[in-house]
Amino acid sequence: MRGGRDPALRGDPLGTHGSRRHGAEAVPGGGGGESPLVRCSWTLRTIHNDFYARWREAVVRVVRRGQRQGRFRADADAERLALSVTALTAGPAIQVLT
Known part of the structure; x- marks a missing residue:
């Protein structure tokens, strides 16, 4: 102030x-x-970004494990597939929350 x-x-x-x-x-x-509102918003954004990155990394690990097991195509880009999966699930989740 x-x-x-x-x-x-x-x-x-x-x-x-x-x-x-x-x-x-x-x-x-x-x-x-x-103000505290802006600091809180910034903190929540940081937490959200960290959580989302960890979630995406977990999906990448699942895809790679599935590729090793022959459940996903070996030539698929695990990073792109993970991004698509997380984006497809984030949209409906946001709709439910808002």
């Missing part, structure tokens, strides 16, 4: 005035005194 006032009272509910911007989000450490 600059000037001792709450960002919401200044017409800046996310506390992003004066911060560095990345897309539509304020970047933590941007010097603008980001």
